[in-house]
Each structure stands twice: as structure tokens, then as C-alpha cells.
Amino acid sequence: MENKKVKDVVCAMEALCPTAYAEDFDNVGLLVGLPQMDVTGILVTHDCTEDVVKEAISRGCNMIVAFHPIIFSGLKKITGSTYVERAVMCAIRHDIAIYACHTSLDNDFMGVNEGMCRALGLLDKKILLPQPKTMYKLTTYVPVDYLEKVRNAIFEAGGGHIGDYDQCSCNLHAEGTFCALDGAEPFVGKKGEFHTEKEVMMSCVVPSHVKNDVVKALLGSHPYEEPAYDVVLLDNANLRIGMGMTGFLPSEMEEMDFLHLLKERFGANGIRYSALRGKKIHKVAVLGGSGSFATRAAIRSGADAFVSADFKYHDFFGAENRILIADIGHFESERFTKNILSDYLCKKFTNFAVCLSNIDTNPINYLQ
Ligand SMILES: [Zn+2]
Known part of the structure; x- marks a missing residue:
């Protein structure tokens, strides 16, 4: 069987979630490594830390497909003084390629938000903020x-x-x-x-x-x-590309029951939420990762609840008693992303193993 190269994986990722649809602030695509290099195996991870690079080495994978880009803003020196520099140095030293998809998968109809909708069994899914000019x-x-x-x-x-x-x-x-x-x-x-x-x-x-x-x-x-x-x-507006998604629960739920459903489905042990409104939840808006910027769009969509992460104190006031905000945690909201990537790559490539990282890269802990 013909060897597959890093550039073949890049092509496959481009077919899943084109980098053209990533947000302008983002840094996606092949971040480290040579496109011509033969791939021995792919390790799929949420975040690409130095420990994940070492895991790739020990499991015989010379390519890492990560959701978050380890190089986000520019690196002006690489001396090993930060966790970003150490991960990049370790990858280069051991010929490990790193690819990140981030907002290109956020904006995809079959991406991060679809994963959240699927976890909640939402029906009649629509993009919350369809991307213009695409x-x-x-x-x-x-x-x-x-x-x-x-x-x-x-x-x-x-x-x-x-x-x-x-x-x-x-x-x-x-x-x-x-x-x-x-x-x-x-x-x-x-x-x-x-x-x-x-x-x-x-x-x-x-x-x-x-x-x-x-x-x-x-x-x-x-x-x-x-x-x-x-x-x-x-x-x-392109109705297939954009941030966030809305959908309907199969049947409406009490607010507290809905919050418990979030806890269970997303393994979320630190949910923070805005004032209860005493109204049942039927239509739900979701946005994986930091989503407070989309609160008004979620309200406009007529959703009863907005499930996302990284809300600050004042962001909760933005609910205006018109929606229930549920901050389930950044990592938790994106937790199905790894599986979307590995399921896809497993089907695409049979020449080598596609493995899921065993490392929990969530940097946040909750006091139980
Ligand atoms: Zn994220």
C-alpha cells in the first residue's frame, strides 16, 4: 500500500473543514512539520502540549491532529521558556507534524456544535450565526x-x-x-x-x-x-457555515432538569448559570468554546437556553431574563471534538493507526 504523507492528511482535513472558513484571528492548518513526510500514525488530541507530543512519540505516531492550535499568536523566539515553545521544540526535534483545525471545525455544519447538539439529541439544527461573504x-x-x-x-x-x-x-x-x-x-x-x-x-x-x-x-x-x-x-448568508447552532429538545424540560442533563452529557462538574426564568426549555442554542459574544444572537434566535463557556461575571447579566445561560466549561463544551476528528480520520486512512490521546489536557480543575 502506498505510503500516505502529511500533505494527504492535510488534504483530508481540508475536505472535512476547509481552513478558508476559520476565523481571521485564528491560526489553523499545518503548524509544524514537512508536507512530504510519510505518516506513521496520527494522534488526535484536544490540545497539543509537550506531554501529548511525547505520547505521540511513544505510540509511534509522527503526526498530531489537534483541535486547538498550539501556536496561536506568533512565536518570536523558541527557547523553551513557555509551554508553547517546549511543545513546538519537542515536535521539531522528533520530526512530529502538528495540524490544528480549531475555528474551521467550529464553523462547520458537521463540527463542534453539531457534536454538542448530538449529545443533547437536538432536532431541526440550524447555524446560529451564518457566515457572510463565503x-x-x-x-x-x-x-x-x-x-x-x-x-x-x-x-x-x-x-x-x-x-x-x-x-x-x-x-x-x-x-x-x-x-x-x-x-x-x-x-x-x-x-x-x-x-x-x-x-x-x-x-x-x-x-x-x-x-x-x-x-x-x-x-x-x-x-x-x-x-x-x-x-x-x-x-x-451561508446557512451551512458559521458559529454556534440551534435546535430543539425532543420534548421540553424544566430548567433544573435541563441543567442536570448538561452535567451528565458533557461531564460538566462546574456549571455556572444565569437566573432561572421559571420557563421550560425547548429551543437550545449551543456554541462550543468561548461563546459569550453570541448571547444576543442566541436571544434573537428565540432559544430558551444558551449553552457555551467562558462567560465573565457581567456576561451573565446579558441574559436579561430572556434566556438561560449555562456555562458548562470550555473543555467540556468541546469534549466531543476529538471523537469527530478521530472517527473521520479512521475512515479516511487505513495505512496507519489513528489513536485518541489518553491525556486529559483540560487545564481547569473543579473542587468537588
Ligand atoms: Zn476552544
């Missing part, structure tokens, strides 16, 4: 007999995908005109003569992470020397 409209003009070829190439490259629908396009019959000048090699018509051609104006949406591939596919399949096309950024 979709384009592509329009091109194709001679009638070549429409199928060009359109298929565009679809295969990832164009025309809307929610649960694929191969979506609009096709209008039109008449194109051109006059080939000196130096041209026209596919139809004669040089120096005005030409009209029956064409189809074909348009479809293109998610931003495949925009370059789709344009390449268009140019590679179109018969004209100079195909005309427009790529326009859409203002439409």
Missing part, C-alpha cells in the same frame, strides 16, 4: 453543444452546491457575439468577421473554498480561447 455566483457563456461538459466540470469541482442539493444551476439560452482579432485562434467564426453563436448563459453558486478550483475547471473545459465568465461575491 459564497460566490459564477456565470459563464457556453456554446450549446459544450454546455454539459463545462457544467459537469464545474459541478465536479464543487460548484452548484446548496444545502442538501447538488448540481444546482440556471441555464438561459442566449446569443453571444464576438469578432476575432489578429493573433486569435477562434474556436468558431473567422478572424476579422463579426460572429454570432448560440450559447447558454449558465450560472451557479460557488462556496469560497472551491472558487479557484471551479474557475480552473471552467477554463479547462470551455472550448473558447477566451471564455467569458463573471465571479461575483454574494451577500447571502
Whole structure:
């Protein structure tokens, strides 16, 4: 069996959660290691500490796929004086590659928040804060007999995908005109003569992470020397990409019962919550990790409860008696992320082992 390289894992991760959808403040993708290196095994972890790097070495894995990026802000020196520098030094010294997905998986419809929804059995899931400026409209003009070829190439490259629908396009019959000048090699018509051609104006949406591939596919399949096309950024929200998610409990619950359900499902031993409202919980908003910035969006969505983490004292006032805020802990809210990553990578790669780290990297302890 052909050896798989670090770059193959990077490609697979890109297919799961494109780095194009990570937040601007983030630092995702391959952080340490050579793309050409053969992979001997992958260790999946929540955080990549020095202990996790050592665990990878002892378990024969030379690649770590982490949720949080160990290098978050820039490193200006690497002397081993911080836990970040020590983890990076240890990885480089032992030829261990490190990949981090973080907000690209947060923003994915099948990512962190979906994991939280699944743990609570939520139904009718929707993205809480759909990401703007992540979709384009592509329009091109194709001679009638070549429409199928060009359109298929565009679809295969990832164009025309809307929610649960694929191969979506609009096709209008039109008449194109051109006059080939000196130096041209026209596919139809004669040089120096005005030409009209029956064409189809074909348009479809293109998610931003495949925009370059789709344009390449268009140019590679179109018969004209100079195909005309427009790529326009859409203002439409992308309903499949964004922070947080909402969904409905299968049946409504009393507030305290709901808080106990959170404790049980997320192993959360330090839940902090805002004032009870005396109302049942049916619609729930979730956001894995630090989510206080989305409280108002959660209220606007009509959710009865907002489950997230890292709320400060004043953030709890933001509930305004319009929602129940439940801070279940940062690590706890993201605890299913490791499994999402390892389940996916296990299915993708059979050449080597994909292991889950045995180290509990949660830096926070709770007094029992
Ligand atoms: Zn986090």
C-alpha cells in the first residue's frame, strides 16, 4: 500500500473543514512539520502540549491532529521558556507534524456544535450565526453543444452546491457575439468577421473554498480561447457555515432538569448559570468554546437556553431574563471534538493507526 504523507492528511482535513472558513484571528492548518513526510500514525488530541507530543512519540505516531492550535499568536523566539515553545521544540526535534483545525471545525455544519447538539439529541439544527461573504455566483457563456461538459466540470469541482442539493444551476439560452482579432485562434467564426453563436448563459453558486478550483475547471473545459465568465461575491448568508447552532429538545424540560442533563452529557462538574426564568426549555442554542459574544444572537434566535463557556461575571447579566445561560466549561463544551476528528480520520486512512490521546489536557480543575 502506498505510503500516505502529511500533505494527504492535510488534504483530508481540508475536505472535512476547509481552513478558508476559520476565523481571521485564528491560526489553523499545518503548524509544524514537512508536507512530504510519510505518516506513521496520527494522534488526535484536544490540545497539543509537550506531554501529548511525547505520547505521540511513544505510540509511534509522527503526526498530531489537534483541535486547538498550539501556536496561536506568533512565536518570536523558541527557547523553551513557555509551554508553547517546549511543545513546538519537542515536535521539531522528533520530526512530529502538528495540524490544528480549531475555528474551521467550529464553523462547520458537521463540527463542534453539531457534536454538542448530538449529545443533547437536538432536532431541526440550524447555524446560529451564518457566515457572510463565503459564497460566490459564477456565470459563464457556453456554446450549446459544450454546455454539459463545462457544467459537469464545474459541478465536479464543487460548484452548484446548496444545502442538501447538488448540481444546482440556471441555464438561459442566449446569443453571444464576438469578432476575432489578429493573433486569435477562434474556436468558431473567422478572424476579422463579426460572429454570432448560440450559447447558454449558465450560472451557479460557488462556496469560497472551491472558487479557484471551479474557475480552473471552467477554463479547462470551455472550448473558447477566451471564455467569458463573471465571479461575483454574494451577500447571502451561508446557512451551512458559521458559529454556534440551534435546535430543539425532543420534548421540553424544566430548567433544573435541563441543567442536570448538561452535567451528565458533557461531564460538566462546574456549571455556572444565569437566573432561572421559571420557563421550560425547548429551543437550545449551543456554541462550543468561548461563546459569550453570541448571547444576543442566541436571544434573537428565540432559544430558551444558551449553552457555551467562558462567560465573565457581567456576561451573565446579558441574559436579561430572556434566556438561560449555562456555562458548562470550555473543555467540556468541546469534549466531543476529538471523537469527530478521530472517527473521520479512521475512515479516511487505513495505512496507519489513528489513536485518541489518553491525556486529559483540560487545564481547569473543579473542587468537588
Ligand atoms: Zn476552544
